[in-house]
Amino acid sequence: MSRVERAEAREERAARQAEIDRQQEQAAKAARPKKKKKKGCGCLVLLILILALLVGAGGYYTIGLMPVDSASEEKVVVEIPNGSGASAIVDILDEAGLVKNRTCAKINSRIGGYNSLQANTYVFSPSMSFKEIMNVINTGDFEYISKESVEVKDGARLQQVAEAIAEQLPFTADEILAKWSDKQYLSELIDRYWFLTDEILDKDVMYPLEGYLYADTYFVTTDNSTIEGFTEMCLDRMDEELSERRPAIDASGFTVHQLLTLTSIVTKEATADDQAGVAGVFMNRLDQGMSLGSDVTVCYIFQEDRVDLKVSQLESTNPYNTRKYAGLPPGPICQVVGDAIDATLNYEKHDYLFFIADEQGIVRYSKDEAGHESNIDEHGLVQDQDAEG
16 A cells, blocks of 8 residues: 555544544533523513512601601591592691692502491691591581581670670680771682671661671681681582572662661561561561561670660660661671571561561561551560660
């Protein structure tokens, strides 16, 4: 074998060996077990992230419902109006400074199961949690209901109303009456309320707002704890009552001031059942140009409620004396309610010019003075309710 042939033989053997080594290496690799990919690692990380978010959100929600100031001793009066839903109540509480986080409160108002929310005036504290406050409103818990209220009584004179308000607000009755006589303040009210006119500023009117503060029970809140706030709350109620009767008032021929003046006299002269009949007597007298002959207007001059008026009082030249002067007095003599306004607007049409109440409180009517005297002799006079010309 030549040298060339021997070299070719060596190269061929080397090539075969290399191929064998390659094949063995591939076989060895194929025989080794494959490493599994860690598929669960990414899922675990995602789960941890989700749990962290939930814990964070839960913590945020819990903190958002906590008290605004757990150390506060402040008392906050909140009025929840009739028909208020949970969302509206959140707005009211938030405005009063009782909500730590509005978003959390809104969520809780939806999922908290507050299904019997009760309108009232409540006294809360910033130290209460949102859930505590909502549970109080949901149950109407008496412990938290405001006990501070002012009753403007039907038939009360303005002076008496001022005294009642002074018991709950940090003002004296004199301070309240002074505000109610302030012409600048009265002018502002006239501009604001359609039913208040310059008639209340007449020089003969004793108290400009007499008869205009609607008789009702009012709760003292942070919004009306001033003289102005309380006054306007009463006027707002009167606005409601008069506005719904406005067509009837326009048709009556009376101004609001005249209507309230007559209504106030009817209120002081008769019980609810008899007001329409008594109003009819006064309407007949007005139509005939007679004096109303009402002692209650004379009592008003002296800021009294009495039956046995003195002769000197009956002879008073004050324009409120309807025994001496014909027509309506300068203004109302007390506060009134809607039923009395209705009785005056819808007075009974009859021919009577006089009335008295007997010992049982039954009103006896008569068409002339002779019949009136006869009623007095026969039935007696319990109250000074005779309308005499």
